[in-house]
């Protein structure tokens with residue numbers, strides 16, 4: 001999440017609120033006022049953010065920052081006692097997510113966000129957070145950790161989104177194990193959300209390989225979860241993170257998916273984000289993405305030729321074979337998306353996913369600006 005550092009005053013507990021520049025003079029109780037010229041924290045707001053250092057505070061919470069241009073009317077932030085301002089929701093972003101829990105029942109070797117063992121129930125906080133989102137938000141992700149570990153609270157979150165932000169599509173990222181329980185899968189269906197997709201990672205067509213990568217013997221539970229979700233006509237996406245331990249069997253895996261899960265709405269092949277455990281296990285996982293192009297191409301075209309919907313996430317267009325570039329998506333969240341020096345002057349910059357901030361050092365050695373578009377990159 002985007003984060004900036006300021007200096008907070010009179011803030012002992014985290015303050016959460018929706019950013020306003022003073023547009024709305026009513027209902028200030030959930031809003032944080034951002035004002036260049038505030039000479040004292042303004043009455044009614046949960047806090048004030050300013051660039052002025054010498055303000056008369058009357059014991060009210062405020063935070064001094066260097067720059068207020070980073071804020072937009074409608075963003076939702078939390079300010080903590082150390083002066084960190086964390087953006088929980090960005091009104092201009094398409095990648096806003098709710099973190100249902102930081103706990104997980106998998107220990108994936110390339111997990112970018114290693115799970116924690118215990119935590120306070122985040123649901124009350126998340127319900128408040130959802131209430132602060134702009135009601136015209138187009139899409140909300142529910143992620144973790146493993147979101148189904150909050151059990152039925154997952155359905156409370158979905159129902160709350162449906163009520164507060166009726167048009168928003170919901171995307172849930174889950175390992176699918178919990179949906180091996182048919183009742184639980186049915187409860188998701190009973191939410192009757194008009195536009196919900198559940199994305200489930202699967203890493204191999206061989207159970208032992210998948211289990212080794214996720215650190216648990218759960219391959220068949222995930223498979224059962226997929227079938228149960230399909231039974232209740234839920235829209236499913238499959239996610240495959242490509243690294244040294246998964247790339248070799250991509251064509252066989254794609255064939256397995258075609259034969260066993262023809263009902264999935266999409267299959268995303270994802271370049272790895274080298275942070276968290278992926279960074280710790282770098283030597284065992286890293287392969288230059290250019291070096292798995294043959295396997296990736298074969299897998300993508302195998303699915304596409306058979307009428308399925310393959311996508312390539314987090315990849316750089318210049319290293320992909322031209323005939324599969326059209327499957328690449330701009331999938332990296334805005335706040336961690338970068339381009340590197342080699343991209344200067346590249347004609348594909350607007351269409352290319354770029355890089356994860358954390359991959360600034362760990363990226364393909366074949367990145368090279370594209371000077372002319374030689375072919376149409378639409379499919």
Ligand code: SF4
Nearest residue numbers: 316318343346352369
């Ligand atoms: S040079 Fe950079 S912007 Fe251009 S295709 Fe490669 S990674 Fe993308």
